[in-house]
Amino acid sequence: MMDIPLNIWTMFAAAQRHYFDVEIVTSFPDDSRHRYPYGQFAARAQQLMHALDSLGLADDAVVGSLAWNGFRHLEAYFGVPGSGRVLHTLNLRLSPTELATVIDHGGDVAILVDPDLVPLLEQARALGGLRDVTHVIVLDDHTPEANLPGLVAYEPLIAGQVTSYPRTPWAESRPLGICHTSGTTGRPKGVVYTHRSTVLHALGVASGAGFALGPSDCVLPIVPMFHGNAWGVPYAATMVGAKQVFAAGPFTAQRVISLLRDEQVTVAAGVPTIWIDVAGQLHGPRPLPDLRHIVSGGAQPPSSLIARYRKDFGIPILQAWGMTETSPLASVAWPKHHLRGLPDEEFIEQAASQAGLPVPTVDLSIRDGDGAEVVWDGEQLGDLYVRGPWVADSYLHGDGVEQFTGGWFRTGDVAVGSPGGYFRIADRTKDLIKSGGEWISSVDMEAALMAHPDVVEAAVIAIPDPKWLERPLACVVPGENAVPTLDQLHEHLTAHGFARWQLPDRVEFLDQIPRTSVGKFDKKALRARFPA
Template identity: 40%
Template sequence: MPGGAPLNLRSFLWRGENVFPDSEIVSRTHQGIHRYTIADYAERVRKLASALEQAGIERGDRVGTFAWNNHWHQEAYYGVACMGAQVHMINLLLPDEHIQHIVADAEDEILIVDPVMLEKLEGAYDEEAFASVEQYIVMGDTVPETSLGPVVDYESFIADGDPDYSFPQLPEDQPAGMCYTSGTTGKPKGVEYTQKMYWTQVMSLMTSQAGIKTDDVELTYVPMFHVSGWCRPFTTIAAGAKTVLPGPNPSAEDLAMLIDEEDVTVSAAVPTVFMDLLEYARETDVDFSSVRYFTSGGSATPRSLMEDYKQEFDVDLISGYGMTETSPVTHAYEPKPGMTDLPEEELFDLRSHSAGLPIAGLEFKVVNTDGEEVPWDGESLGELWMRGPWVTQEYYNAPDATEQAVTDDGWFKTGDIVRVSPEGYVDVVDRMDDLVKSGGEWIASVEVENAVMGHDDVVEAAVVPVPHERWDERPAAFVVTRDAVSDEAALRQEIKDLVAESYPSWWVPDAIRLVDGIPKGATGKFSKQTLRDEYVDESVIETVAENAPAT
């Protein structure tokens, strides 16, 4: 009969090992810098898979990871998934009660733990929630003192594994991975990824113009516990690229050091990471000469940040888009033919107002509140719906959430409000829950934030809705400045004038508060819910009431 082998990750591991055996994997760990080749890596992956099988892990069982980005974690990605189990990457920055819910809901049978995160896991431990866990494996060759048990070090665990272990030919609908949403509006929800979902996502990342190529040096900076590390740990092996893993709690200094010493060409992270790196680079001598591009995703990337990287360091900072439910990448910025010769100002306009084009294999549409598709005119707003081989069709153990998010014909409703240009570039205006609904009209908090961050003295800014008697809601901005401010009133007026240059007067924030830092969630993005709960006090509400437009 016609057709080929099932789509699964085993083929990517085979390619990396046999075609690019000498490509290097560099890992910063709690024990120092570790280096080995893809050939070495593949042998250890097979030993891990064999050892897991010897420990009783069967097809469909879940092996949890609680770790930063290192070579042990990278081995678990392929080792667990290719033997037929699911690698469940637990976000180690979540609050204890969410970790308890996640472990209990997923019913993890083994937890592979970074030793630097043992204390955090011990604090989250709950006998009932962790009842399914039969074994703890600590990354490294020793076991620190711990209350968890039974426990073994990773090197001892794989010591008797078979280096010639033969991976099964798995069906493409076999679950291979699992992540949970960050739980900003309730308990985290689980999303399972099949072999096919990962395979198609990796292929799309390798073939896109901004993808990972064989001659790249990829710094996997986005946490591997965050949506499968945006699938980059799978993709680097498939591409045969050199992989650099930044280890525990990496700082801007760590990132700069690895870029310089390892000649990094590509990396990806949330915008706040690149903000911190920019501030560090301005104060030190960072060598960006090897960099081909950086990808910023997870939240909107300010135009000013893109301009600063290009103008000060000749680095292209481009945008991407995706979510936990889409494995995760669905859009990436790239200029269409004929656009590369556009003036720099027009290119920055395009970059800063676009999450990019849909990557190959994905369909999307934009739907208004009446359920009708809106035109691609660069103005009409609606909710982004997506469908494709790596877009989920259900939440794990959450039928009600599935019913709300997935249509009968397979469209996933993202909850993001967007507009689309005639050329197909998607501009993510805001999360539906973060829009400011003023007088029956929408104000896009993300666009106002980007305008505020265009001020030379502003490092970070977040805009949230504040209740108002007449207009229902009005915008308030919380701002972090680079240095101490001598005249706060003057700065507030400058910020208001800056917003008014690009947007209607009724979009201008009625309250602007200077704060020491914007609270961030478990993925490094601004936590709008925390801002609303902890920063919007009576004084902010009174300021908004005093300054809101009369008409």
């Protein structure tokens, strides 16, 4: 068989030859839209390759991107690694201090930045960061006033360049990208993606056990390109020639719905809170007839949400799981063939409780404290380990070596294997509540609480307790109509199978649950706010 290296070009070549007439749409906060075909995208990405050469950057230079979702960011996804360089996606929700740390930790020598994020980059530099950065490329027609090195505007920079670039046979093991973890559990750590891992991951995402993407699809990733490669969607979608829709900047449920409808989106991906917001503004039995399925990840979607979409809108919600360290997609909870026909209630219970089947080539292992595999009985909790060709074997600069052991990555998640062969994340190891020697899963309790009609969002944390060591505290965002009492919540949790000793002793009502830079519930912040 031919020795063809799996590199960025194997995902890019068809864009120009076969998919040149397929659209890429970028929606802006004012709901205006930029649209162009793959042919133009491919030409501009190759102009970017030449432009990076023209700046004199080493061919293995790390190039940061501080940008919203959009067509220029997509050009960088291919243009930076196409020329051999490494794309370091930067989380635009970091503080200037964190951003400076991450940029210098990655070794960035150039940064592509959206115009509205230039001030953030300036602040990071003013704090002593960007020490290796020689070029800042503003993703616009012109440069703003800014105290940044080598400031140049993207459009004039690429405008004069040749629109084709030699297809270089980059080695599979060559670094292609870097992403830092969101650092909910400590200092951000860098994960280095290779050409090989990115191609294999894209094949996994495009597979029917992933997001099932093909040329007939139009995909809207409502997840940031600045973190976890937007779940790999931009690479997978480009590889198969799917129409792509990006929502730049902050967005509203209404903008998401407009895009889903106008662009005839067939597959969308995002965190559960998006789908809760969207559901609030959908009406009628088949409000989005083109949408084949929604992929929901980042947190466990409440069963009420899965039920709403299935029964009211006829749209399946598929639960996905992954981490920065797993590229990120590791599992998707497709119903097996024989489960498709279950009655609604059973199907929904199954979908809500069985969170994942591994994407092909990924292996999972759930282990007890002694490292032995736990029984997959739907009860026993264990530490989740993962292994696969797109799973990290180390962090940048040798950080966190303790998480890699015996060829496996220890995720820091606590999981349960079901008798049906699915697994489910019970908690982050550090979010488990240890009460009287027994464990309580905060994730399970949150899911149950969010199924209550008067609860919009819920996060459960541990607070210290002299007798039981730890006890659960429920932080709840009530609905508009009524605020549930603690007794009502107890009754509700009991009906959902929680034992008396597991029930939270206290509930705190909040306007919103604080979130991390990638939109997850920020339990670190909640613990700081409710120390006892």
